[in-house]
Amino acid sequence: MTHFLIREKFLNFFKKNNHVIVPSSSLIPSDKSVLLTTAGMQQFKPYYIGELDPISDFNSKNTTSIQKCFRTSDIDEVGDESHLTFFEMLGNFSFGGYFKKEAILLAYEFLNKELNLEIDYVTIFDPSKVASDDWRKNVPEDKESFEIWRNLGFEESRIKKEGIDNFWGPTGNEGPCGPTTEIYIKNKNNQSIEIWNIVFNEYFCDKNKILTPLKTNGVDTGMGLERLLMICQNKFNIFETDLFDSLLKILPTNLDQKIKRIISDHIKASVFLIADGVLPSNKEAGYILRRILRRAIVYEYIYKFEKNILNNLIYEVIKIYKEIYSELITKEQAILEEILKEKEKFYKTLDRGLKELKKRPEINSKIAFYLYETFGLPYEIIKELGGQKALNLNYDDFKKEFENHQEISRRGQEKKFGGHGLILDTKELKASSEEEIKKVIRLHTATHLLQQALREVLGNEVRQAGSDINPERTRFDFTFNRKLTQEEIKKVENIVNQKINEDLPVNFVEMKKEDAEKIGALSFFKEKYPPIVKVYFVGSKIENAWSKEFCGGPHVLKTGEIGKFVIQKEEGIGSGIRRIRAIVLP
Numbered sequence: 001m002t003h004f005l006i007r008e009k010f011l012n013f014f015k016k017n018n019h020v021i022v023p024s025s026s027l028i029p030s031d032k033s034v035l036l037t038t039a040g041m042q043q044f045k046p047y048y049i050g051e052l053d054p055i056s057d058f059n060s061k062n063t064t065s066i067q068k069c070f071r072t073s074d075i076d077e078v079g080d081e082s083h084l085t086f087f088e089m090l091g092n093f094s095f096g097g098y099f100k101k102e103a104i105l106l107a108y109e110f111l112n113k114e115l116n117l118e119i120d121y122v123t124i125f126d127p128s129k130v131a132s133d134d135w136r137k138n139v140p141e142d143k144e145s146f147e148i149w150r151n152l153g154f155e156e157s158r159i160k161k162e163g164i165d166n167f168w169g170p171t172g173n174e175g176p177c178g179p180t181t182e183i184y185i186k187n188k189n190n191q192s193i194e195i196w197n198i199v200f201n202e203y204f205c206d207k208n209k210i211l212t213p214l215k216t217n218g219v220d221t222g223m224g225l226e227r228l229l230m231i232c233q234n235k236f237n238i239f240e241t242d243l244f245d246s247l248l249k250i251l252p253t254n255l256d257q258k259i260k261r262i263i264s265d266h267i268k269a270s271v272f273l274i275a276d277g278v279l280p281s282n283k284e285a286g287y288i289l290r291r292i293l294r295r296a297i298v299y300e301y302i303y304k305f306e307k308n309i310l311n312n313l314i315y316e317v318i319k320i321y322k323e324i325y326s327e328l329i330t331k332e333q334a335i336l337e338e339i340l341k342e343k344e345k346f347y348k349t350l351d352r353g354l355k356e357l358k359k360r361p362e363i364n365s366k367i368a369f370y371l372y373e374t375f376g377l378p379y380e381i382i383k384e385l386g387g388q389k390a391l392n393l394n395y396d397d398f399k400k401e402f403e404n405h406q407e408i409s410r411r412g413q414e415k416k417f418g419g420h421g422l423i424l425d426t427k428e429l430k431a432s433s434e435e436e437i438k439k440v441i442r443l444h445t446a447t448h449l450l451q452q453a454l455r456e457v458l459g460n461e462v463r464q465a466g467s468d469i470n471p472e473r474t475r476f477d478f479t480f481n482r483k484l485t486q487e488e489i490k491k492v493e494n495i496v497n498q499k500i501n502e503d504l505p506v507n508f509v510e511m512k513k514e515d516a517e518k519i520g521a522l523s524f525f526k527e528k529y530p531p532i533v534k535v536y537f538v539g540s541k542i543e544n545a546w547s548k549e550f551c552g553g554p555h556v557l558k559t560g561e562i563g564k565f566v567i568q569k570e571e572g573i574g575s576g577i578r579r580i581r582a583i584v585l586p
């Protein structure tokens with residue numbers, strides 16, 4: 001069964017069952033609260049919440065589609081048997097037309113009768129599996145779905161009860177959401193994989209995670225086309241299906257299997273993103289495109305692929321999909337040009353990255369992460385090219401480094417990237433592109449140095465009273481009761497620059513809050529800290545560190561990365577509070 005046939009079977013089945021076929025929407029969604037389209041329901045969001053009327057637009061309350069989707073949430077898993085960044089989702093949707101019973105029966109009938117597949121088990125929502133402080137805790141158990149599956153002959157052991165994994169949405173900040181029932185089927189490896197997610201949109205979730213019932217109940221389902229093909233074509237993994245096998249064959253035969261998979265997924269995703277108008281950049285969707293594209297290009301560079309391989313991959317992607325997505329034909333030239341342009345730019349960065357790698361006497365996880373972050377060198381390349389110097393480097397430490405770095409930016413990221421990507425937006429650090437983030441990190445470490453220098457020059461009554469950092473400058477407020485003299489300002493500036501010149505390491509340790517206070521780590525009185533805190537220190541050991549502060553990071557690895565520190569302004573902003581504005585130069 002080819003992918004063409006499965007597509008046709010799916011759409012025709014739902015058409016036959018009173019659904020209107022709607023084409024895939026663009027990967028750039030009209031819903032601005034998300035960067036890219038991650039699900040079939042996104043183009044239908046206004047119909048669930050009553051903003052638009054399905055009858056006037058589709059002449060039906062039920063629709064079906066095959067939607068182009070892009071998710072960064074699974075990016076680390078790409079290369080295994082079943083995860084991708086770009087994929088297509090088969091879906092049927094109802095805006096007040098039908099609800100649980102019909103939705104489950106339709107899915108059952110399609111799998112069972114049309115495709116002859118056997119369901120292994122299903123899952124339903126159960127709030128007793130949800131943490132007590134979770135916003136989904138008060139959603140009732142989905143007993144109705146349980147009964148429907150029971151009536152279809154499923155014994156209780158095949159109807160598993162799950163928590164938040166069986167609750168979908170909202171996408172972005174707010175929107176329709178509700179409990180789900182998921183269908184699992186065994187693959188050729190005899191493992192059960194999730195194949196279809198059937199969502200019952202019963203609630204509207206607002207920005208504060210408050211749920212209110214929707215006026216009309218909705219149905220939203222999503223079934224990954226590639227996974228379904230893997231089952232129907234009886235393959236061990238999605239890369240053996242007819243949406244991938246010809247792509248993998250283009251790559252050098254001796255290349256590692258996982259790398260082949262990553263390259264083919266990332267090139268395919270890049271082709272589709274560019275066709276929908278995304279261009280590589282340092283911001284938002286453009287940044288995601290740049291990241292995946294560079295991930296593919298880096299292998300070409302390191303393993304010195306023959307000249308035409310990437311282009312052949314692009315042509316092959318277009319060939320596989322052109323009958324379904326005509327934009328690939330009209331945008332072919334632009335796709336080739338954009339990828340070539342990005343490649344030329346990135347090759348220069350890679351040249352510098354490799355030089356940097358060669359320069360380092362030892363490559364530990366921190367340096368590996370730095371090389372990854374700054375030059376786009378992937379872990380496996382660093383490990384391979386590092387040779388003896390990277391003998392002690394292992395993936396777990398690298399990953400930890402990555403997670404530490406990401407932690408502080410998570411709150412900001414979740415808003416726009418669904419958990420992945422890079423946006424730094426905490427109370428005091430604000431940035432949204434790769435370059436801005438690097439600048440903010442340099443300013444952040446400089447701010448720690450500034451506080452300690454102020455204490456050395458003015459005395460220990462200096463305490464932080466606030467701070468705000470953006471890519472332009474740091475603004476640091478502190479307690480002190482008079483204007484600083486020019487000499488004092490110069491002295492402070494000189495001390496900071498001296499510490500930068502010493503190129504001291506910056507590290508953190510986690511410790512009990514009381515212990516951190518005991519060793520004199522500086523904290524910010526307005527902030528409430530958890531029982532275990534991170535203490536960032538400047539110097540080789542915490543015992544004799546020159547600066548120690550309660551802080552979530554992120555920071556530079558060595559103070560030398562900060563550049564030249566310049567105080568631009570000192571002023572009073574209220575009784576006993578002074579403010580310094582400072583910048584860093586390359």
Ligand code: GLY
Pocket residue numbers: 038039040041168197199220221222
């Ligand atoms: N909207 C349902 C899903 O993506 O799983």
